[in-house]
Amino acid sequence: MPPVVPPFLIGLIVAPLAKRLLKPLVRGVVKTSVGVVMEVNKAAREAGENIHGLAVEAAADMAAARITSSDGHRPTEGAASNG
Structure with a gap:
């Protein structure tokens, strides 16, 4: 029968190795x-x-399209003063 190694001993050995490998x-x-x-x-x-x-x-x-379309429908200032 092989010797039984307590788990905490495995942890003591593996923890520093894991830290060195996992940290980077x-x-x-x-x-x-x-x-x-x-x-x-x-x-x-x-x-x-x-x-x-x-x-x-x-x-x-x-806005430019609105200005150009409203200019076509608006009477000119000269026409309004003549009338």
């Missing part, structure tokens, strides 16, 4: 996650700016 791995995962979040935040910000720019352009086009 966890650090890398955290750094990568933070980097991904920052890139997604940047992309979302840029997309919001682009959408805002498009909305401003559309509003300016609509």
Whole structure:
């Protein structure tokens, strides 16, 4: 029958090894996650700016169209003073 090793002895041996191996791995995962979040935040910000720019352009086009369409229906100042 093989000797029985108590689990706490295995833990005492494995814990330092696991710390040495897992700490860099966890650090890398955290750094990568933070980097991904920052890139997604940047992309979302840029997309919001682009959408805002498009909305401003559309509003300016609509205002210009409204002004040009109302100029055609409005009597001129000279015609109103003559009448």
